[in-house]
Amino acid sequence: MTNKPEFIGRLEANGLQASVVSIRHLDELGAEIRSLHDQGLLADVIYNYTGTEKPFHTPKLPRSMPGAKSIIVVATPQPILRTTFHRDGKTYRLEVPPTYFDVLRVISRARRLLKEAFLPEEHRLIYARVPQKLTAVRSGLAKYGRNNVTYIPKWGSFYRPSVFYSDYESPVDFWQEKTRLPLCDKCRACLNACPMGAILEDRFLIRADRCLTYANERASKDGFPEWVKESPHNALIGCLRCQKACPYDKDVKAWYEDRGEFSEDETEYLLSGKYSGAKGKTMERKLKRLGLDLSSFPRNLEVLLKD
Numbered sequence: 001m002t003n004k005p006e007f008i009g010r011l012e013a014n015g016l017q018a019s020v021v022s023i024r025h026l027d028e029l030g031a032e033i034r035s036l037h038d039q040g041l042l043a044d045v046i047y048n049y050t051g052t053e054k055p056f057h058t059p060k061l062p063r064s065m066p067g068a069k070s071i072i073v074v075a076t077p078q079p080i081l082r083t084t085f086h087r088d089g090k091t092y093r094l095e096v097p098p099t100y101f102d103v104l105r106v107i108s109r110a111r112r113l114l115k116e117a118f119l120p121e122e123h124r125l126i127y128a129r130v131p132q133k134l135t136a137v138r139s140g141l142a143k144y145g146r147n148n149v150t151y152i153p154k155w156g157s158f159y160r161p162s163v164f165y166s167d168y169e170s171p172v173d174f175w176q177e178k179t180r181l182p183l184c185d186k187c188r189a190c191l192n193a194c195p196m197g198a199i200l201e202d203r204f205l206i207r208a209d210r211c212l213t214y215a216n217e218r219a220s221k222d223g224f225p226e227w228v229k230e231s232p233h234n235a236l237i238g239c240l241r242c243q244k245a246c247p248y249d250k251d252v253k254a255w256y257e258d259r260g261e262f263s264e265d266e267t268e269y270l271l272s273g274k275y276s277g278a279k280g281k282t283m284e285r286k287l288k289r290l291g292l293d294l295s296s297f298p299r300n301l302e303v304l305l306k307d
Contacts, residue, residue: 003172010117016110017075017152019139022173023068023165026059026130029138033057033131036205043209059130061165068165071128073139074110076162077155078102079252080240083260083290087267087305094304095256097238099160101291110162123168132161137178144180147190147199147242148206151181156249180204181248193245195232212239220273220299233303237296260290271305273298 011018034057036042047057061068078098085092111125128135133150136142142150142161149157184204191199198211208214215228216237234240244253262270266283269275275283275294287293 007117014113019141019174020070020072020170021139021175025175030059041205046208056131062126065126069169070166072164073136073141074162075159076106077159079255079257082256082258085262085267086264095235096290097240098158106160107162125164125166128163128165136161140174140176146184151248156252157243158252189245190242193241216300219295230303271298
């Protein structure tokens, strides 16, 4: 990234990466998502996944900042979380993929460091409800992989983007055409690793409605769709198969943070599917540190603890 503004260099000194585009591209971000849906490449269940209150396919400026001048993307590295469960005298170390946990903490830190990076100038920042992966790619910060996961230098796909509207008027607009990783044209690693066949040979956009992540993010009471078998499961939420198989993640795929431990009693409580009172609230707080909540239990845990 050439001619980058000074604030980006300051963020990099704090271990983050960033880019910026003009606010005039906001409508283009929404239009691109709507176009994929219109072409039948984005299923209705994914297109409307975030609900109708704040749809990502029609991003709008916040009322408190109608004069926003830029969209700033900040990337924060995140590892896989590994947490421990005990059951029947056995120990299970189960994984939570990057980006599920510490969401508010990461956004708050990105905002704080961004404000500091602008000093002595002061600029307003408001968290942006936009297609974050697309914004990161369009800003030149990231590139798409065949698995529709986005990758940045050094950390591969192990990062969380935080996007902000700002009154900062950048001297440079890094908006560009979408780019993908150079190896993807010849590499089949993620395609071969996907247990659901969601990554396709004949197109670069996956069938997100057939992705295991979509299936196990739904409420536990809904169960798994018939097309999901027990064997593909590999994480407490989401899926790590394609990321761990990707050559661009080879230096980070073994990057773990161990956090949390559940006793045999706590594990059985989660498997009971009956949560109420003080114990339920205590468990909810404990799970929150892992980016989880009780909505996906007991379903996701049950399949991972089966011998």
